[in-house]
Amino acid sequence: MGSIMKRTLSIVWLYHDLMNLYGDRGNVLTLADRARRRDIEVSVKGVSVGEELPQQSDIVFFGGGQDKEQDLVAKDLPSKKQKLQSHLKKGGALLAVCGGYQLLGEYYQPLHGSSIPGLGLLPVYTKAGTHRMIGDLVVAPSTLLDQPLIGFENHSGQTFLRDAQSLGKVTIGHGNNGKDGTEGIVHMHAVGTYLHGPVLPKNPRLADQLIVWGLGSHGDTQPLRELVSPYSTIARDMALLRAQSRKTHGLGLKS
Ligand code: GLN
Numbered sequence: 001m002g003s004i005m006k007r008t009l010s011i012v013w014l015y016h017d018l019m020n021l022y023g024d025r026g027n028v029l030t031l032a033d034r035a036r037r038r039d040i041e042v043s044v045k046g047v048s049v050g051e052e053l054p055q056q057s058d059i060v061f062f063g064g065g066q067d068k069e070q071d072l073v074a075k076d077l078p079s080k081k082q083k084l085q086s087h088l089k090k091g092g093a094l095l096a097v098c099g100g101y102q103l104l105g106e107y108y109q110p111l112h113g114s115s116i117p118g119l120g121l122l123p124v125y126t127k128a129g130t131h132r133m134i135g136d137l138v139v140a141p142s143t144l145l146d147q148p149l150i151g152f153e154n155h156s157g158q159t160f161l162r163d164a165q166s167l168g169k170v171t172i173g174h175g176n177n178g179k180d181g182t183e184g185i186v187h188m189h190a191v192g193t194y195l196h197g198p199v200l201p202k203n204p205r206l207a208d209q210l211i212v213w214g215l216g217s218h219g220d221t222q223p224l225r226e227l228v229s230p231y232s233t234i235a236r237d238m239a240l241l242r243a244q245s246r247k248t249h250g251l252g253l254k255s
Helices: 025-036 067-089 099-104 204-216 230-245
Strands: 007-014 040-047 059-062 093-097 107-109 124-139 149-161 168-172 185-187 190-193
Touching: 007 025, 007 204, 025 040, 025 059, 025 204, 059 099, 059 204, 067 093, 067 099, 093 099, 093 204, 099 149, 099 190, 124 230, 149 190, 149 230
Parallel strands: 007 040, 007 059, 059 093, 093 190, 107 124
Antiparallel strands: 124 149, 124 168, 185 190
């Protein structure tokens, strides 16, 4: 009888000490937990300013941060560009939330001061608006995910896609810019989003999609066993109810 191959998943958390707003750490915990419950051996490595990305990783997570942290991080990011680029070329998964999402685009223009250059790995650009977009954010099911995405947004940056696929259409809240009804981006196996909350505990299908992409990038194409996620279902239902009861906020993008 042949031995069973050990399954592994390596996660890199970019700027774990600087970019970690509104419980973003929960995204890393969710990825690790959902993989471990399928008997996949998980490693998590934080990589910050002045530190090297490993040669190989399966999923990269990049969380949100305020303009001050974004400034610091933007100076260090170019040193990581080549490895992040090859990570995506190899089919690696990436999740970038809010401030991280903005910095992987072409640039972020804050309200005051000069433009912060991004890495240009995602075909988007961002300009700060004069008001913050704060509140519950709900995204319609899409070709990627057959369930609504549910979370919370808090940003003044307005992100615009350049002929790219959004993560989905906003049903409650503002999303990318509060104007065109789009939220986030899907580009290769990278997902950029304004969904905090954190996003993955409440949206386990997105977590599983990232795990599938990550495993696939080192040739592991075995399907993932379904998991029962009662807490996540409760959290989704509660957040959706709350979002629906408060949906008068925003710029008129209501369901
Ligand atoms: N500084 C950015 C904005 O307000 C990002 C904020 C965040 O990551 N939550 O648009």
